[in-house]
Amino acid sequence: MTRHPPSALAAIARAYGVTLEEVTVANEPAWKGCCPFHAEKTPSFYVYVTDTFLCLGCGASGDGVEFVRRIEEAKTAWLAACAAHFAEHYSMNRARAAQAAASAWGACLQHHGDQASALTSCLPADAADECMKFGGAA
Numbered sequence: 756m757t758r759h760p761p762s763a764l765a766a767i768a769r770a771y772g773v774t775l776e777e778v779t780v781a782n783e784p785a786w787k788g789c790c791p792f793h794a795e796k797t798p799s800f801y802v803y804v805t806d807t808f809l810c811l812g813c814g815a816s817g818d819g820v821e822f823v824r825r826i827e828e829a830k831t832a833w834l835a836a837c838a839a840h841f842a843e844h845y846s847m848n849r850a851r852a853a854q855a856a857a858s859a860w861g862a863c864l865q866h867h868g869d870q871a872s873a874l875t876s877c878l879p880a881d882a883a884d885e886c887m888k889f890g891g892a893a
């Protein structure tokens with residue numbers, strides 16, 4: 756198989772934990788993997804030589820800046836949902852819930868290995884029961 760020059764966006768996506776394999780789309784090299792923006796078992800997330808991405812599953816698309824914005828936004832949303840869960844189910848105040856959410860995120864990252872897997876395989880509400888136990892943070 757011919758090696759193609761690496762795509763900057765593919766390298767960024769990999770740094771966030773997206774596993775990509777090289778494929779050919781319309782006679783151009785491309786990279787395919789499981790989408791970091793929705794849970795899926797069959798890869799439908801593509802990175803193209805133009806350094807743009809498109810998910811055929813959830814429709815997420817954009818360039819490298821958009822990729823980083825979206826994945827950081829997903830993390831922020833995860834933390835907020837997790838904090839809300841703690842506040843509601845463990846009667847924590849906002850500051851304590853935010854702190855617990857941050858430590859659940861740390862445990863979740865450790866448990867799942869990378870940000871893309873953590874975001875797509877661990878629901879914020881599960882963090883208390885699964886990842887926090889795993890990370891000993893509960």
Ligand SMILES: [Zn+2]
Binds near residue numbers: 814
């Ligand atoms: Zn997707």
